[in-house]
Amino acid sequence: MIENVHISDLAGHVGSEVTVHGWLHNKRTSGKVAFLILRDGTGLVQVVVSQGEVTPEVWARLEELNYETSLGVTGTVRADPRAPGGHELSLTDLYVVGPSGEDYPIQLKEHGVDFLLEHRHLWLRTPRQVAIMRVRDELIKAIRDFLHERGFVNVDTPILSGAIGESAGTLFSTEYFDLGTAYLAQTGQLYNEALAAALGRVYCFGPTFRAEKSKTRRHLTEFWMLEPEVAWCDSECNMQLQEDLVFYLVARALERCRTELVETLERDISRLESIVPPFPRLSYDEAIAKLRSLGSSIQWGDDLGAEDETQVAQDYERPVFVYNYPKGAKAFYMKENPDDPRTVLCDDLIAPEGYGEIIGGSQREDDYDKLLARIREEKLPEEAYGWYLDLRRYGTFPHSGFGLGLERTVAWICGVQHIRETIAFPRTLKRMYP
Ligand code: 4AD
Ligand code: MG
Numbered sequence: 001m002i003e004n005v006h007i008s009d010l011a012g013h014v015g016s017e018v019t020v021h022g023w024l025h026n027k028r029t030s031g032k033v034a035f036l037i038l039r040d041g042t043g044l045v046q047v048v049v050s051q052g053e054v055t056p057e058v059w060a061r062l063e064e065l066n067y068e069t070s071l072g073v074t075g076t077v078r079a080d081p082r083a084p085g086g087h088e089l090s091l092t093d094l095y096v097v098g099p100s101g102e103d104y105p106i107q108l109k110e111h112g113v114d115f116l117l118e119h120r121h122l123w124l125r126t127p128r129q130v131a132i133m134r135v136r137d138e139l140i141k142a143i144r145d146f147l148h149e150r151g152f153v154n155v156d157t158p159i160l161s162g163a164i165g166e167s168a169g170t171l172f173s174t175e176y177f178d179l180g181t182a183y184l185a186q187t188g189q190l191y192n193e194a195l196a197a198a199l200g201r202v203y204c205f206g207p208t209f210r211a212e213k214s215k216t217r218r219h220l221t222e223f224w225m226l227e228p229e230v231a232w233c234d235s236e237c238n239m240q241l242q243e244d245l246v247f248y249l250v251a252r253a254l255e256r257c258r259t260e261l262v263e264t265l266e267r268d269i270s271r272l273e274s275i276v277p278p279f280p281r282l283s284y285d286e287a288i289a290k291l292r293s294l295g296s297s298i299q300w301g302d303d304l305g306a307e308d309e310t311q312v313a314q315d316y317e318r319p320v321f322v323y324n325y326p327k328g329a330k331a332f333y334m335k336e337n338p339d340d341p342r343t344v345l346c347d348d349l350i351a352p353e354g355y356g357e358i359i360g361g362s363q364r365e366d367d368y369d370k371l372l373a374r375i376r377e378e379k380l381p382e383e384a385y386g387w388y389l390d391l392r393r394y395g396t397f398p399h400s401g402f403g404l405g406l407e408r409t410v411a412w413i414c415g416v417q418h419i420r421e422t423i424a425f426p427r428t429l430k431r432m433y434p
Contacts, residue, residue: 005019006020017074019072024066024069036073045087047091048089050091071094138256152201156204158185164186165185170186189403192229193388196401218357221427235324246275246279246359253272261415272413304348318352319351320350335362335364335367346360358409358412
């Protein structure tokens with residue numbers, strides 16, 4: 001077994017000699033003393049090497065230590081409040097596990113974003129990227145905690161599907177043996193609806209795929225989506241759930257990711273501290289009126305673009321719901337609004353600070369005839385939806401749900417401008433390497 005103490009556990013070893021493994025994050029020599037900064041994934045620690053206290057071989061070895069050399073260091077743990085992480089190691093021994101070339105691509109200078117993306121596998125080792133991944137992980141845990149506390153059951157929906165889930169425009173497809181074309185899931189929603197009739201409150205949480213031709217800072221071709229689906233829940237109840245969830249997520253990040261947010265990402269957390277219920281709600285009609293009063297030429301019936309969303313949300317510190325969009329602007333499965341059949345019972349939740357739509361949700365059409373008519377209107381292949389229509393044929397029920405884009409949520413909470421930094425290996429129109 002490899003003898004190893006994690007940097008985050010050093011507090012329990014003050015005064016003892018331990019061995020720590022990691023990667024060389026930085027090195028500085030001044031005369032007969034050298035300072036190494038070691039990173040092991042749990043933290044950073046400064047290692048002090050005094051020429052007089054190590055063998056000449058160990059001192060000589062310092063020469064070959066380039067950035068990102070992997071190594072083991074043995075030394076005595078000293079508490080030092082000024083040191084990063086609060087501890088220091090006084091080195092007694094050191095051995096190199098894996099050398100690293102002088103040409104290590106990511107140096108401490110500024111690199112262009114294309115260069116960084118090309119070296120994403122190494123860029124991930126830098127403090128900012130580590131902080132973003134930790135926030136992402138905490139939000140994933142928080143999502144699951146929130147839903148399980150409320151009695152939701154996690155279900156897993158297929159990635160390969162014969163039915164178009166959202167819209168025909170952004171599909172990835174592949175040949176599926178003798179059965180024709182399979183599509184990569186744009187959403188797990190339709191399957192969630194079947195599962196909600198079995199389990200009441202369900203959610204799926206996994207990768208979804210959209211062949212987005214748009215090159216924006218909000219779009220990936222592969223992104224993670226959380227999708228709850230709730231039986232006996234109308235559009236109002238759906239928005240309430242979204243509000244509760246988003247408040248919970250922001251509070252969790254503030255509670256458990258303060259160091260990442262404040263120290264590494266330099267996030268202005270006062271902006272996050274003001275995210276408290278209730279969130280403002282604007283009907284689609286009100287949003288259009290507001291945009292027109294601001295000089296926009298948007299027409300009733302148009303979907304809101306990214307710029308429109310930013311304008312609608314600009315006067316608010318909190319996320320804003322825009323609800324009940326025109327039917328033509330939204331997906332086929334949304335329930336017709338009985339009070340205005342030109343519109344559907346749906347909502348988008350728009351994050352503040354220009355981060356745009358983080359959630360899209362709706363009450364689902366539970367009327368067989370209306371749903372079939374919408375499928376035909378949208379020219380979707382009817383035969384693929386027999387099972388979905390069955391849900392309206394055998395015990396139809398009011399139900400609602402939504403999709404929260406994980407990367408957009410992480411981007412907003414971290415204050416990261418482009419969502420490509422919020423997933424380890426982003427897939428975009430122009431990139432699937434590394
Ligand atoms: O609004 P969307 O398309 O909704 C659905 O897919 C529904 N079927 C969800 C449901 O009701 N179960 O997508 C939901 C969210 C968006 O609000 C956005 O946050 C994110 O998914 N999203 C994307 N994130 C990154 N890249 C893309 N290309 C995205 N498309 C949507
Ligand atoms: Mg949407």
